[in-house]
Amino acid sequence: MTTTTRVTLPAGASAPPAPPPRRVKPRKDRAGYLFLLPWFIGMLFTVIPFFASLYLAFTDYNLLNAPQWIGLGNFREMLDDPLLRQSLKVTFIYTFVSVPLSLVVALGVAMLLNRGVRGLPIYRAVFYLPSLLGGSVAVVLLWRYIFGLDGVVNAFLGWFGIDGPAWTSDPDYALTTLIVLHIWTFGSPMVIFLAGLRQIPAMYYEAAAVDGASKWHQFRSITLPLLSPIIFFNLIQSLISSFQTFTQGFVLSSGTGGPADSTMFYNLYLYQQGFSQFNMGYASAMAWMLLVIIAAFTALNFLAAKYWVFYDN
Amino acid sequence: MTGEPVRNTPNRRDVLRMTGLAGLGLGLAACGRGFGGGDDEPAGGAVQLNMVWWGDAKRAEKTQAALDIFQRKHEGITVKIEYQDSGPYKDKLATRFAAGDPPDVMAMRMDSLREYADRGTLLDLGQHSGAVDLSGLSESARTLAAVGDKTYGVPAGLNAIGFVVNRTLTEKYGVSIPDGDTWSWADLASFARQVTQASGRKVYGTNFEAFTLANFIVFTRQHGEDFYTADGALGVSESTVVEWFEMVEAMRAEGGFPPAGFIEKVGASAEQSYLAKGSIASQIIPTNNFLAYNAAAGGNLALLRIPGETQAVRRGQSVDCPHLWSVAAATKHRDEALALLDFLANDVEASKATGTTRGVPANTSVAQEIKPSLEKDDQVATEYLAGLQKEKLPRSYTYPPGSSKIASSLESIAAEVEFKRQTPQQAAKTFLDTGRKALGK
Numbered sequence: 048m049t050t051t052t053r054v055t056l057p058a059g060a061s062a063p064p065a066p067p068p069r070r071v072k073p074r075k076d077r078a079g080y081l082f083l084l085p086w087f088i089g090m091l092f093t094v095i096p097f098f099a100s101l102y103l104a105f106t107d108y109n110l111l112n113a114p115q116w117i118g119l120g121n122f123r124e125m126l127d128d129p130l131l132r133q134s135l136k137v138t139f140i141y142t143f144v145s146v147p148l149s150l151v152v153a154l155g156v157a158m159l160l161n162r163g164v165r166g167l168p169i170y171r172a173v174f175y176l177p178s179l180l181g182g183s184v185a186v187v188l189l190w191r192y193i194f195g196l197d198g199v200v201n202a203f204l205g206w207f208g209i210d211g212p213a214w215t216s217d218p219d220y221a222l223t224t225l226i227v228l229h230i231w232t233f234g235s236p237m238v239i240f241l242a243g244l245r246q247i248p249a250m251y252y253e254a255a256a257v258d259g260a261s262k263w264h265q266f267r268s269i270t271l272p273l274l275s276p277i278i279f280f281n282l283i284q285s286l287i288s289s290f291q292t293f294t295q296g297f298v299l300s301s302g303t304g305g306p307a308d309s310t311m312f313y314n315l316y317l318y319q320q321g322f323s324q325f326n327m328g329y330a331s332a333m334a335w336m337l338l339v340i341i342a343a344f345t346a347l348n349f350l351a352a353k354y355w356v357f358y359d360n
Numbered sequence: 361m362t363g364e365p366v367r368n369t370p371n372r373r374d375v376l377r378m379t380g381l382a383g384l385g386l387g388l389a390a391c392g393r394g395f396g397g398g399d400d401e402p403a404g405g406a407v408q409l410n411m412v413w414w415g416d417a418k419r420a421e422k423t424q425a426a427l428d429i430f431q432r433k434h435e436g437i438t439v440k441i442e443y444q445d446s447g448p449y450k451d452k453l454a455t456r457f458a459a460g461d462p463p464d465v466m467a468m469r470m471d472s473l474r475e476y477a478d479r480g481t482l483l484d485l486g487q488h489s490g491a492v493d494l495s496g497l498s499e500s501a502r503t504l505a506a507v508g509d510k511t512y513g514v515p516a517g518l519n520a521i522g523f524v525v526n527r528t529l530t531e532k533y534g535v536s537i538p539d540g541d542t543w544s545w546a547d548l549a550s551f552a553r554q555v556t557q558a559s560g561r562k563v564y565g566t567n568f569e570a571f572t573l574a575n576f577i578v579f580t581r582q583h584g585e586d587f588y589t590a591d592g593a594l595g596v597s598e599s600t601v602v603e604w605f606e607m608v609e610a611m612r613a614e615g616g617f618p619p620a621g622f623i624e625k626v627g628a629s630a631e632q633s634y635l636a637k638g639s640i641a642s643q644i645i646p647t648n649n650f651l652a653y654n655a656a657a658g659g660n661l662a663l664l665r666i667p668g669e670t671q672a673v674r675r676g677q678s679v680d681c682p683h684l685w686s687v688a689a690a691t692k693h694r695d696e697a698l699a700l701l702d703f704l705a706n707d708v709e710a711s712k713a714t715g716t717t718r719g720v721p722a723n724t725s726v727a728q729e730i731k732p733s734l735e736k737d738d739q740v741a742t743e744y745l746a747g748l749q750k751e752k753l754p755r756s757y758t759y760p761p762g763s764s765k766i767a768s769s770l771e772s773i774a775a776e777v778e779f780k781r782q783t784p785q786q787a788a789k790t791f792l793d794t795g796r797k798a799l800g801k
Contacts, residue, residue, distance in 0.1 A: 066630050110458040111479040195624055213621025218779055301625050302447050303768060307775035322451040325475055327458070 097280055103331035110327050121332035131333070133308050134316040137222060137296075141312070142289040145229040150281055153233035157240035158270075171238060178234030187228070191215050194224045215299060218307035225295045225310060236281040243277035244270070272284035279356045290341050293318065312341040313337055395411055407696050412442045412456075413467035413516075413683070414449035416629070419717045426713035430703050437696050439465075445628075457481055462688035464697045468513050469683055471503065471573075471759040471767060474592075476686070477512040478761055483687040483694065484510040491698035493706055496723035498749055500679045505686075507758055513684030514705045517719025519648040519741075521574055521747055523548075523664040526657055529641045533558035540664030545607060548667040552616025555641045564618040567634060568644040570608040571774035573767045574680070575644050575666075579604055581754060582672035592760030593801045596789045605784035612778075620778045630656040647744055648682055648719040651737040663740055678756045679748055682718050693795045720745045765798035 081230070104121060106114035125131055160170055180186045193199045194214035201211030214224045251269045260268070271278075293314040296304060304311030304319070321330030413423070427439045442463075444452070450469065450542070456462050457476070464750045468476065476482050478610055485492050485505075492514065494502055504512040525537050535554045538547040552565025568575055586595040611617040623634060630649060634640045636656035645653050646668070654661045666677055685704055689698045703710055711721040711730045716738045721727040731742055773791045776782040782790065 109475075109479060110454050111476065111481050191624070196622060213624065216624045217621045218775055218781065234700070301628075303771055305625075305772055305775055307779065307781065308772045319768070322454050324762075325454065 049258060062262055100331040103328050104335050105332075106328045106333070108328035109325040110321075111325070114328060117328070121329045122336075124329065125332065125336065130308065130311065130316060134304075134311045134313045137309065137311050138290060138292065138313040141222060141226060141229070141292060142286060145226045146282070146285045146289050148226075149230045149233045150236055150278070152230055153236040153281070154225050154240050154274075154278070156233065156243055157237045159327060160237075160241055161244040171241065175234035175238055178232040180232075184294065184298050187295055190224065190228050191299060216306050218305075218309035220257055221299065221306055221309045225299060229289065229292075236285060239277060239281055240274070247273045251350060273359065275356045279348070279352055283345055286348070287341055290344075291336065377605040385476040406436045406438065407467060407693050408611055409437060409439045409696055409700060410442070410463040411439050411465040411700070412449070414446040415443055415717070419443070422714045422717050425711040426704070429707075429709050429713060430700060434699060435697070436697070439700065457688075460690075460716075462690055464688060464691040464693055464702055466639070466686055466688065467516065467683040470504070470680065471763050473512060473684065473686075474507060474704065475761045475764070477507050477510070481689055482512045483689050483691070483697075484512065485514070485687075485698075485701070486511045488694075488698055491695065492702045496706055496725055498722075498724055500749065500753070500755070501681070501722040502658055503755065504681055505684050505758075511687035514701050515649060515681035515719075515722040516683050516685050516704070517681060517716060518679050518722055518745055518749075519646050519682050519719035520677055520745060521578065521666060522645050522647045522650070522741075522744060523568070523642060523666055524635065524645055524653060524657075524661045525664060525755040526635060526638070527660045527662050528562055528658055529559075530555065533563070537662060537664070538544040540662065542670045543664070544671045545667045549607075549611050549614070549616055552611055552642070553614050556615040561615070562639045563638065564622070566611070566642040567618055567623060567640045568642075570604065570778075571771040572644075573770055574646075575761075576604055576770065577589060577756070578666050578676035578678070579668070580676070581674065581678065581756070582668050582676035584673040584756060586754075586765070588757050588760055590757050592757070593799060594766075594792065596792075596794045598792055600684045601788035601791055602784045605774070605787055609777065609784065620780070622797065628708070633657075646714055646719075647741040650741040650744075651716070651735060654737045663744055675751070675753050677748060678753050679745065680756070681722070716741060724749075760799055762798040762800065766795045769798070770792045 076165065080302040103114055105116060105118055107117045107120065108114035156174055160167055160174075164170060177186075195201075196211075196213050196216075199216070200214065204211040212220050214220045247270065251273075252265055255265045257271060291314055294311050296310040296315045297318070300306070300310045300315075302319075303317075304315050314337070317330050317333045317337070320326045407633045411427075413419075413543070415423075420441070423441065423443075426678050427441065431438060443449075446469075449467070450472065453463075453466060453472075462481065485494070486509070494511070494514065497515070501515050501518055502511070504515050505511050523540070527537070530537055533555055535551065535558055540552055543551075548566060555563055555565035560719070570576070572801060573587075580587045583597075583600045583603075585597060585600060589595040608617060612619065618634075618640065630636060630652040633643070633656065635651065635653060638657075647663070649690065650663055669675055669677060685692070685701055691697050704714075705721075706723050706726065708726050708729050711723075711726050712733055715734060720742050721730065727746070731739060734742060769791060773782070773787045773794075776790075777784055777787045
C-alpha cells in the first residue's frame with residue numbers, strides 16, 4: 048500500500064538529490080516497461096471484451112447467431128423491465144445499508160485494535176480473514192446453514208423465546224441475511240483504517256489532552272479529519288464492489304435470485320439474461336448501464352469530497 | 361511510532377490513483393476465469409469426440425463404462441467426456457457455442473432444445489436416418505425431439521414424474537396410502553393432513569414442488585389445456601394457474617404441506633432432500649431418480665402416479681426424457697458423432713452399462729432386454745414407464761424459446777404466493793403476463 052511505503056521516507060524528504068550528470072543517459076524506463084509487460088498482456092483480455100461488449104450492447108445477440116444491430120433497442124427495453132427494476136432495488140438497498148454499516152464497524156474495530164493491543168497481528172489476521180472468505184462459495188453455504196430454519200441464529204433466538212424466521216428462504220429476510228454477511232467482511236477496510244490510524248501523530252492527541260479535550264472531541268477533531276482521505280477511499284472501494292455483488296446472491300439462491308427475486312442482484316440478473324436466457328446483447332447493455340451508475344456515484348462522491356475530506360498538504 | 365510528526369496520510373491524487381488501480385484489479389479479476397474445451401486432438405488420423413453432459417460421479421462411471429464398449433467397437437475413435445451439475449452445465453454449453461467451439465455430442469435439455477435448434481446449431485437427424493436408426497423408438501419417444509419435420513436429438517432415456525411415498529413413515533403413523541393409480545388431488549390432501557396430524561407435525565404429509573414447471577404441466581394437461589401449444593404459445597388459462605396455487609395453499613393451511621419457508625434450498629441431490637431426512641412423507645420426483653431417492657430415504661418408497669389422473673378431463677401424465685443426445689451442426693466429426701448416437705440409442709450393451717441413470721432406454725426392445733439385469737428399484741421405474749407407454753396419452757409439444765424465463769418466473773411467483781405477498785389471482789395474472797412477454801405472443 049502506498050501508505051506503508053511512504054512511512055520509510057525520512058521526514059521532510061522532498062525530491063531525492065539530482066543524480067550526478069553523466070555522458071550517456073541510461074534508458075531506465077526500459078526495465079519498467081519490461082516489468083509492466085504482463086500487465087499489458089493482461090490488459091488485452093480486458094480491453095477487447097470491453098469494446099466488444101460496448102458493441103454488443105447495441106445489438107440483439109443470442110450467443111448462437113451473429114449479432115444484429117438494433118440501436119438503442121436494448122436500452123428502451125430496460126425502461127420497461129420489472130425484473131430490472133427489482134434488481135436495481137435489491138442492489139441499491141444492499142449497497143446503501145451494508146456499505147455504511149460495514150465501514151462503521153471497520154473503523155470501530157480498527158480503533159480498538161489501535162490502542163496497543165498485544166498480539167495485534169493475530170487479531171488483525173483474524174478480523175481480516177472473513178473478507179478473504181466472505182465472497183467465497185463455501186462461506187455463503189456455511190451462512191445458509193447458520194441462518195437456516197434450524198440454524199445457530201434461530202437456536203440462539205430460541206433461548207429468548209423468539210421464534211426466528213426462515214432467514215434464507217423467506218423473501219422478507221433473505222437480503223437482510225446477505226447484508227449481515229457483508230458487514231461481517233469488514234476486514235479489508237479495517238486493515239486500511241488501521242494503517243491510516245497509525246499515521247496520525249501521537250503528539251496531536253497529547254496536545255489535545257493537555258488542553259482538556261475529551262476522547263470524543265479528539266475523535267471528532269483529530270481522528271476523523273486526518274482519517275477522512277482513508278474513509279473516502281474505503282467508501283469508494285466498498286461502493287464499487289458492492290454494486291458488483293454477484294456470488295452471494297448466486298449461491299444463496301442457487302442462481303435463481305430467489306426467494307421471490309429478493310436476492311436478484313443487478314449482476315445476477317445480468318448473468319441470467321446473458322447465459323440462461325440467451326440475451327447477451329441485453330446483458331451487455333446492462334453491464335454498460337452499471338458502469339454508468341457506478342461512475343455517477345463515484346463522481347458524486349468526489350464532488351461531495353470537497354466538503355468533508357481533509358488533505359493536510 | 362516515532363515521536364516525529366510524519367505526514368503520511370495520502371493526498372487527493374493518491375486516493376484517485378489507488379481507486380483507479382483497485383478498480384482495474386476488480387475488472388481483471390472478473391475476467392480471470394477460463395473456459396474449458398479446447399482442441400487437443402490425438403495424432404495419427406484418430407478422431408476424438410468431445411461429449412458433454414450433466415450428472416454426478418455415479419452417472420459418470422456408468423457412462424464411461426458404455427463409452428469403453430463403444431471405443432472397443434470403433435477403433436480409432438476416442439470419446440473425451442466433460443460433465444458437471446445441471447445449472448452450470450447450461451451456462452457452459454451456451455458459452456461454448458458462443459465461442460465457436462461446440463462439443464460434438466451433448467446432453468440437450470428439453471427446455472433449451474429450441475433455443476439451439478431454432479437457431480440452426482444442431483444437426484437434423486432426419487437427414488441422416490441411415491446413420492442413426494430411430495425405428496426402434498416408440499412414437500411418443502420419437503416426437504420428443506421433433507420440431508416441425510426435423511428431429512434434433514435422441515432421447516437419452518425415458519422418464520416421467522411420479523409420486524413417491526415413504527411407507528416406513530405411513531406405517532409408523534398408521535396412515536394408509538390411497539390407491540396410486542386412481543387417487544385424486546383431494547385424496548392426496550386428506551392423506552397429507554392425516555400424516556401431519558398423526559406425527560404431531562414431526563413429519564409433513566407432502567411437499568411436491570409447486571414451482572417446478574413439469575409438475576404444473578401435468579396439472580394443466582389434466583385440465584384439458586396444453587401448457588405450450590403446437591405453435592409455441594401459452595395455452596394454460598388463468599383459472600388453472602389460480603386453482604394450482606389455491607390447492608397448494610389450502611394444503612399448507614390445513615397442515616398437509618409444510619409451512620412457508622420450511623423448505624430451504626440446500627441442494628438438489630436425493631441425499632439432501634427432505635424426503636431423505638424424513639421430514640416429509642411424500643413428494644414428486646423424476647422416475648429415473650427413483651433408485652437414488654429410495655436408497656437415500658431408507659429403501660421403502662412406493663411409486664404412485666400423479667393424483668387426479670382418473671378424475672381429470674384427460675390424462676395429465678406424459679412420457680418425457682431427462683435430456684436428449686444432440687449433435688452440433690458444426691461438428692467436424694459428423695459420422696463418428698452419429699455412430700455414437702446410434703450406439704447409445706440402440707445397443708443393448710450400452711444400455712446395460714448405463715442402467716437407467718437417464719431413464720428407461722428409448723428403444724422399446726432394448727428396454728425389455730435389459731430389464732432382467734436391472735436393480736430392483738430400476739425395474740419398478742421401468743414398469744411404471746412401460747405402463748404409461750401402453751396408454752394413450754395426449755402429446756406434449758416442445759418448449760418454445762423463452763421458456764427458461766417462464767420456468768424461473770414460476771419459481772419466483774410461487775414464493776410470492778407461499779409467503780402471501782400475492783394472492784393466487786394476482787400471481788396467476790403476473791405469471792401469464794410475464795410468460796406471454798417472454799414468448800413474444
